[in-house]
Amino acid sequence: MTPPPTDERDFLLRNIWYFALPGIRLKRGAMVAKTLLGEPLLFGRRDDGSVFALRDICPHRGIPLSYGAFDGREVECRYHGWRFDGDGRCTAIPSLCEGQDLDVGRIRVKGRPCREVDGNLWVWFGDREPPPEGDERDVPRVPGIGAPGPRLVETMAFPCFVDHAVIGLMDPAHGPWVHKSWFWRSRRSIHEKAKAFGPVPYGFQMRRHSPSTNSRAYKLVGGRPSTEITFRLPGVRIEHIAAGDHTLVNLTTVTPVSWTMSEVNHCVYWTMPWLSALKPVLRPYVRRFLGQDRDVVVQQQEGLKHDPALMLIRDADTQARWYHQLKREWVRSEEEERPFRNPVKECVLRWRS
Numbered sequence: 001m002t003p004p005p006t007d008e009r010d011f012l013l014r015n016i017w018y019f020a021l022p023g024i025r026l027k028r029g030a031m032v033a034k035t036l037l038g039e040p041l042l043f044g045r046r047d048d049g050s051v052f053a054l055r056d057i058c059p060h061r062g063i064p065l066s067y068g069a070f071d072g073r074e075v076e077c078r079y080h081g082w083r084f085d086g087d088g089r090c091t092a093i094p095s096l097c098e099g100q101d102l103d104v105g106r107i108r109v110k111g112r113p114c115r116e117v118d119g120n121l122w123v124w125f126g127d128r129e130p131p132p133e134g135d136e137r138d139v140p141r142v143p144g145i146g147a148p149g150p151r152l153v154e155t156m157a158f159p160c161f162v163d164h165a166v167i168g169l170m171d172p173a174h175g176p177w178v179h180k181s182w183f184w185r186s187r188r189s190i191h192e193k194a195k196a197f198g199p200v201p202y203g204f205q206m207r208r209h210s211p212s213t214n215s216r217a218y219k220l221v222g223g224r225p226s227t228e229i230t231f232r233l234p235g236v237r238i239e240h241i242a243a244g245d246h247t248l249v250n251l252t253t254v255t256p257v258s259w260t261m262s263e264v265n266h267c268v269y270w271t272m273p274w275l276s277a278l279k280p281v282l283r284p285y286v287r288r289f290l291g292q293d294r295d296v297v298v299q300q301q302e303g304l305k306h307d308p309a310l311m312l313i314r315d316a317d318t319q320a321r322w323y324h325q326l327k328r329e330w331v332r333s334e335e336e337e338r339p340f341r342n343p344v345k346e347c348v349l350r351w352r353s
Contacts, residue, residue: 011163011327012037012256013234015126015334017139019253019265022153023119026051031075033066037125038258040064041112044086047072052086053114053123059090059107084109118142119149120251120267136201140236142249142269150251150267152279156290158264160297162256164304165264166235166323168297169252173316173353178296179289192352197319199344202330203232204322211241231319233326246272266290316351 018036020043026032031044033056040056042065056064058077067078074083074091083092090107113124117139124130131137158165168174176190196207208228225243235254241247248270255263266286275282312321325343333340 011331013327013330015128016137016234016330017115017122017124017130018234018255019236020053020114020121020123020255022155022265022267023051023116023121023149024153026121029070029072031066031070033064035257036123036263037256039125041123042066042075043114043121043123044070044075046086050086051114051116051121053112053121054084054086054088055110055112057109058082059109065109082107087111115139118145118251118269119147120265140232140238140251142238142251143240144242144247145249145269145271147269147271150269151276152268152283152286154266154283154286154290156264156266156287156294157257158254158262158294158297159260160262160301160304161259162235162254162262163323164297164300165254165262167320168293168300169237169254169264170231170319170323171317172319172349173351174296175353178292180292190352192350194348194350196346196348197344198346199342200230200232202340202342203230203236203326204319204342204344205230208242231323233330243272246270248272248275264290264294315349316353318349 020036020041021032021034026043026045028045028049029047031042033040033042035041042054042056043051044054045051054065054075056066058065058068058079060077060082061079063077063079065075065077065084069076069078074085076083081092081094082090084090088109088111090104090109093102093104093107096102096104113130115122115124118141122139172193172195195209197204198207199205206229208226211225211227225241227239227241230238230240237250237252239250239252241249248268251265251267251269253265253267255265257263268282268286270276311317322344329341329343
């Protein structure tokens with residue numbers, strides 16, 4: 001990937017799992033081509049349901065493998081019919097004649113570790129082996145839902161560097177200005193808030209609390225809801241809402257496509273049976289909410305192209321400060337080959353929104 005024109009070159013994290021795509025978008029015997037972190041990737045689901053990720057370039061003449069065919073076991077190149085299994089190993093070259101000495105099994109397409117967790121595909125970017133399942137660096141899990149996959153998924157492209165998308169989505173003070181909607185909140189409802197925060201592995205958490213009275217959308221879950229919001233690197237936000245015996249979880253991920261484009265995936269899980277009936281109504285509101293965040297980021301780019309100095313104030317921007325500190329610590333711990341030291345401490349943050 002071509003290096004960016006600023007110091008942002010240091011802040012695309014490696015040796016970490018990135019959200020790739022919702023599992024429902026990859027059927028058995030099908031392929032999906034995506035560019036993530038500037039790398040063309042081909043995702044496939046075998047006939048047995050297992051998934052794989054290969055570099056989407058044939059090592060013979062460079063044509064994307066995604067233009068070819070997939071029979072549920074092997075990918076066939078569109079250009080000359082070379083075949084590759086899900087591990088990237090070449091299995092056949094049709095043009096070879098009898099007696100021509102070539103060990104096709106030594107020809108490989110680079111693969112990337114790929115896992116399906118809670119109904120979503122994640123891909124490992126790094127030069128090290130991914131951690132074992134259950135390790136703190138393992139794929140983030142959706143807590144306490146017991147569902148095989150999300151009930152509702154929305155994907156949206158944000159035309160910005162990943163940091164701006166992440167910070168925009170975690171920003172606690174922009175709601176009354178960006179999300180001006182009858183179902184959310186308005187400027188007239190602004191009041192002071194105080195929330196307890198603390199560290200979690202590779203991130204931080206807004207400790208469990210009752211939602212703000214001016215957040216009307218929480219009333220959909222019924223009862224007296226409480227919510228807990230966790231953020232962890234590289235760009236994963238999990239909001240866990242509990243109301244009596246029922247649970248709703250919002251998983252929001254930001255994955256860099258390139259230096260100037262990011263992809264946001266919002267996956268919603270729930271146990272409330274009545275919400276499933278409301279899904280056709282909920283989807284437009286989810287899309288509108290994400291679209292409002294995207295629209296303001298698009299407008300932000302007009303100013304950022306002039307490379308202005310940016311400000312982060314306390315306490316409303318403390319989460320953004322933590323995000324940058326966490327990323328820098330990740331890079332340092334990787335370079336120094338030492339355990340990660342979380343810079344976040346237990347505290348209470350106050351802001352008005």
